[in-house]
Amino acid sequence: MKKEIIGYDYGECEICDTPMQEKRIKQDFWIRGELIVVEDVPAGVCPQCGEKVVKADVGRWIMNLIEDSERIAKAPKISVPAIKFDIEEVRV
Numbered sequence: 001m002k003k004e005i006i007g008y009d010y011g012e013c014e015i016c017d018t019p020m021q022e023k024r025i026k027q028d029f030w031i032r033g034e035l036i037v038v039e040d041v042p043a044g045v046c047p048q049c050g051e052k053v054v055k056a057d058v059g060r061w062i063m064n065l066i067e068d069s070e071r072i073a074k075a076p077k078i079s080v081p082a083i084k085f086d087i088e089e090v091r092v
């Protein structure tokens with residue numbers, strides 16, 4: 001049986017005291033030079049300042065996941081734009 005994670009009370013934002021809203025977010029991590037995106041992560045998001053919090057067990061799951069190189073290797077790949085900084089454009 002799947003553990004229910006929706007409906008958790010994230011309380012108020014530590015920064016601006018606004019009640020947090022539960023959302024599914026994308027989180028990105030750089031692991032050994034590789035960008036990994038974890039989708040649909042349940043998190044509390046502050047509608048005021050954008051502060052995000054995840055539950056401790058969700059955080060632990062992510063930590064285990066990003067250590068699991070086999071699972072990462074099998075995951076579907078997405079391509080992202082990669083743009084090199086160009087000093088000439090800054091000098092315009």
Ligand SMILES: [Zn+2]
Pocket residue numbers: 013014015016017018046047048049050051
């Ligand atoms: Zn806030």
